[in-house]
Amino acid sequence: MAYVIGVLFASAVYMMLRRSIVKLVIGLMILSNAANLLIFTVSGMTRGSPPLIPEGLTEPAGVVADPLPQALVLTAIVIAFGVLAFAVVLIHRAYEVVGTDDLDKMKDTDT
Amino acid sequence: MSHLVLIPILIPLLAGALSLVSWRSLLLQRWIAVVATGLLLLVSIGLLQLTREEGFVVMHVGGWAAPFGITIVADLLSAIMIVMTGVIGFTIAIYSMAMTPERHERFGYYPLMHLLLAGVSGAFLTGDIFNLYVWFEVMLLASFALLTLGGERAQMEGAIKYVTLNLFSSAIFLSAIGLVYGTVGTLNMADLAYKLGQVEHSGMVNVLALMFMVAFGIKAAAFPLFFWLPASYHTPLVGISALFAGLLTKVGVYALYRFFTLIFNGDVDYTHNxxxxxxxxxxxxxxxxxxxxxxxxxxxxxxxxxQIGYMILGLALFTPLAIIGGIFVIVHNIVVKTNLFLVSGLVYRLLGSYDLKKLGGVYRHRPGIALLFLVSALSLAGLPPLSGFVAKFLLIRAGLEVGAWTVTGVALLVSVITLYSMLKIWAEVFWKPVPEGVNTERLTGEKPDSQLWLLLLPIAGLAACAVLIGVNGQPIYEVLEAAAEQLLNPALYIEAVLGDQP
Incomplete structure (x- = not known):
């Protein structure tokens, strides 16, 4: 899993360093997914044991998965979805207004 | 009384919802904005009073005790920042009544503004790092939409840089949160501070500290991560520019203050250097x-x-006096910087340009406006008796006390250059005659402008604040002294949130 996350981060940064704004947004998407997977992995994944308390007991029997990282990832996915939807609309609109998808040509506001 | 701490978040959220309900009536939306931000200001002053008396106001949302539930905490620093949020929100609400074109108002200017204020207040008050992330995102999403409202070419180009850099920093922040949870198994700030103090391997802690530093450094526009700010802040409507200038970067600075006094204080030599x-x-x-x-x-x-540099300088020197100076710079800068942006909008309304070369003659026709600008500009440069002088005096004294000669010298030099560029604006915009071919109808008053007082009122109010902070430094200093004491004793914060630890 660690390798997958590493590759995802690397490819996200590579995509963001390209000049096209579409690739920039793809990079952002991969980046947010990589961060989500990272949360999942570092907080210790437990397979096949949902954090449920069996009937009649007051605490779960045996090892169960930690529900908190799942809640965090779920929240982060929702937020990332909203933000990326905005980003996609933004690049579409920017392409219409500026007339190019090359980031090197979008430097009017920098000088 | 601890419910009071939630109200600064609820007011803007509620006002935003109300503005959405009254989508068709712009008049109603405007007045909701003024009333809601006014209420926010009043409540925040009440909260500041309460924190002065009790030290910490803690609320466990939903009754789940820390560290399991989300905690909302106001200490003095948070309360001061909330008061500043109220002040800026209120002035911008008044200013926007006259300065916002109707087609911007029709596309949700006011609901977005309330959402932004809710995000800012939430970020100041939360005591949970994941909740902080959520508030950051609320604030960012509102700011993205406000920044692009209008859809001009420069706005689009600025927005792409702004959005990219901020999303990148959010991703780093999120990864750091995950790693923190993996290392110590908690997200509550107080619990985190307590447990990180007991963790052995300091290498990992330092890596985490630096990840947070980079994430907040991007949001606060610190070197070398500031390029998004000058590329985007001059593109939206001037009221929005002023709101961003006053509040957004300061949220990043606030987060740095919170994290690097409360949580990552184990290896000060390394991180604060x-x-x-x-x-x-x-x-x-x-x-x-x-x-x-x-x-x-x-x-x-x-x-x-x-100016962000000065604020971080206060944190980096890490003595009581330096922290006081740092917070003083934040308070002073929020007032003054917002005001300078408001003046630039006023001049734009009078002469129709932001280009210094196409402006001039304001002092000759409108000496009052020139005076208001001068108060803010000289305050920014740090001339006595204005607010910037006290702030910089405290910082420089703190720097000399610990013997950080180089950085103190740099701070003084930067003040002089700041004065130079303020005088450049003064000479170009106010002093020199009006350039040829500029329409001066509005400037000389030939074409009357009935709403001008709505612009002058907030500017005059903020300028008065700047003078008051400068002249009346001692009481403010005492509040900030208490705030710095709280920041430098993390045990107080931990005890207030978690109760007595075994």
Whole structure:
């Protein structure tokens, strides 16, 4: 899993360093997914044991998965979805207004 | 009484919802904005009183005790920042009544503004790092939409840089949160501070500290991560520019203060030394960038960067006096910087340009406006008896006390260059005669402008604040002294949130 996350981060940064704004947004998407997977992995994944308390007991029997990282990832996915939807609309609109998808040509506001 | 701490978040959220309900009536939306931000200001002052008396106001949302539930905490620093949020929100609400074109208002200007204020208040008050992330995102999403409202070419180009850099920093922040949870298994700030103090391997803790430093450094526009700010802050409506200039970067600075006094205080030599370098370079690069500019708002944007350097300097020196000075700079800068942006908008309304070369003659026709600008500008540069003088005096004294000669010298030098660029604006906009071919109907009053007082009122109010803070420094100093004491004793915060630890 660690390798997958590493590759995802690397490819996200590579995509963001390209000049096209579409690739920039793809990079952002991969980046947010990589961060989500990272949360999942570092907080210790437990397979096949949902954090449920069996009937009649007051605490779960045996090892169960930690529900908190799942809640965090779920929240982060929702937020990332909203933000990326905005980003996609933004690049579409920017392409219409500026007339190019090359980031090197979008430097009017920098000088 | 501890419910009071939630109200600064609820008011803007509720006001935003109300504005959405009254989508068709712009008049109603405007008045909701003024009333809601006014209420926010009043409540925040009440909260500040309460925190002065009790030290910490803690609320466990939903009755789940820390560290399991989400905690909302107000200490003095948070309360001060909330008061500043109220002040700026209120002034911008009044200013927007006259300065916002109707087609912007029709596309949700006011609901977004309330959402932004809710995000800012939430970020100041939360005591949970994941909740902080959520508030950051609320604030960012509102700011993205406000920044692009209008859809002009420059706005689009600025917005792409702004959105990319901020999303990148959010991803780093999120990864750091995951790693923190993996290392110590908690997200509550107080619990985190307590447990990180007991963790053995300090290498991992330092890596986490630096990840947070980079994430907040991008949001606060610290060197070398500030390029998004001057590229985007001059593009939206001037009221929005002023709101961003006053509040958004300060949220990043606040987060740095919170994390690097409360949580990552184990290896001060290492982390705060990096902060010190960052602070010095931020000051210099910001002010040099400004010296080259000839556009009113771009020039001011670069000065935001350089002032961020002063704020981080206070944190980096890490003595009581330096922290007091740092918070003083934050308070002073929020007032003054917002005001300078508001003045730039007023001048734009009178003369129709932001380009310094196409402006002039304001002093001759409107000496009152020139005076208001001068108060803010000289305060920014740090001339007595205005607010900036007290702030910089405290910082420089703190720097001399610990013997940080180089960075203190840099801070003084940067002040002088700041004065130079403020005088450049003064000479170009106010002193020199009106350039040829500029329409001066509005400036000389031939074409009357009935709403001008709505612009002058907030500017005069903020300028009065700047003078008051400067003249009346002692009581404010005492509040900040208490705030710094709280920041430098994390045990107080931990005890207030978690109760007595075994």
């Amino acid at each position: 990096i902060l010190l370098w960052g602070a010095g370079l931020t000051m210099v690069s910001g002010v040099l960038g400004a010296a080259a500019q000839f556009e009113f708002r771009r020039l001011l944007s670069f000065h935001i960067v350089s």
